[in-house]
Amino acid sequence: GQSLEQPSEVTAVEGAxxxxxxTYQTSGFYGLSWYQQHDxxxxxxxxxxxxxxxxxxxxxxSFLSRSDSYGYLLLQELQxxxxxxxxxxxxxxxxxxxxxxxxxxxKP
Amino acid sequence: DTAVSQTPKYLVTQxxxxxxIKCEQNLGHDTMYWYKQDSKKFLKIMFSYNNKELIINETxxxxxxxxxxxxxxxxxxxxxxxxxxxxxxxxxSSQEGRLKETQYxxxxxxxxxx
Numbered sequence: 503g504q505s506l507e508q509p510s511e512v513t514a515v516e517g518a519x520x521x522x523x524x525t526y527q528t529s530g531f532y533g534l535s536w537y538q539q540h541d542x543x544x545x546x547x548x549x550x551x552x553x554x555x556x557x558x559x560x561x562x563x564s565f566l567s568r569s570d571s572y573g574y575l576l577l578q579e580l581q582x583x584x585x586x587x588x589x590x591x592x593x594x595x596x597x598x599x600x601x602x603x604x605x606x607x608x609k610p
Numbered sequence: 611d612t613a614v615s616q617t618p619k620y621l622v623t624q625x626x627x628x629x630x631i632k633c634e635q636n637l638g639h640d641t642m643y644w645y646k647q648d649s650k651k652f653l654k655i656m657f658s659y660n661n662k663e664l665i666i667n668e669t670x671x672x673x674x675x676x677x678x679x680x681x682x683x684x685x686x687x688x689x690x691x692x693x694x695x696x697x698x699x700x701x702x703s704s705q706e707g708r709l710k711e712t713q714y715x716x717x718x719x720x721x722x723x724x
Contacts, residue, residue: 533710544700544715545653552710587651593708597665598643600653 504528506601508590513607514580522575522604524590532593534573536564539603540586548575548588580608613637614716616701622722623691631686631719633701639714641707642684644676645700647718653700658707659684665707696723 506526514520524534533552537545549557551566551573563576577584587603614635623629635642641660647653657676658665664676673689688695698718704711 532708537713539651544717545702545713546715547712550710550712589653593710598655598658600655603651603653605651 504594504597504599506590506592506599508588508601508604510602511605511607513609516580516582516608516610518580519576519578520580520606522577522588522590522606524573524575524601526571526573526590526592526599528571528592528594528597528599530595531568531571532595534564534566535591535593536575537589537591538586539589545589577606582608582610584608613714614701614703616699616716616719618719619717620720620722622724624724625691625693627691628687628689629691629721630688631699631701631721633684633686633716634682635701635703635714635716636682637703637705637714639703639705640681641704641711642678643702643704643713644684644686645702645715647698647700649697656686657684660707691723693723696721 508524535550536548539545549564556565561578566573585608589603590601592599617632643658644656656670675687677685700718701716702713704713
């Protein structure tokens with residue numbers, strides 16, 4: 503079967519750095535995306551990786567290793583507004599497969 | 611202007627009823643989607659649709675059917691509603707049906723079946 507795994511919850515302190523991991527098992531792979539969803543809101547796009555390496559966009563970075571079927575989202579200089587759920591999603595042979603989401607809790 | 615809009619925002623109904631949720635996008639995208647997010651926040655894709663093909667998640671009961679009157683609209687019809695259908699339903703759109711294209715989500719429709 504096809505699956506994505508990510509931690510259900512991660513806790514960090516304001517101003518710190520946190521990494522949210524995503525491992526996948528899919529029959530094909532075209533790319534991995536990250537979305538952010540605040541409570542009561544809709545998912546919003548953060549990043550997309552198709553090739554190995556690190557993509558940086560401001561305080562957020564996303565990494566992909568295709569050989570390890572693994573990616574992560576790195577959030578730096580955490581702010582309280584970053585408290586949200588983060589979803590990884592894989593594009594696999596015309597199927598879009600979503601992880602169960604990681605709830606990021608930020609403490610002052 | 612709202613990029614992807616859905617109506618209604620809230621929907622409370624009785625078991626056994628038939629209901630529809632409407633979705634419209636003004637982004638000129640070719641592909642639209644319906645997602646279901648349950649109380650545990652699992653986000654499950656139900657359908658993806660462009661003017662060429664409909665891709666159905668095989669786990670979706672056939673009580674659910676998408677209807678697209680034109681490229682900018684993808685409505686979701688649900689027949690014989692069940693308690694387990696209670697969830698938040700998101701419509702989304704992208705230029706193409708691949709993740710490399712950003713998906714833009716609507717605000718969601720909160721469905722409660724009593």
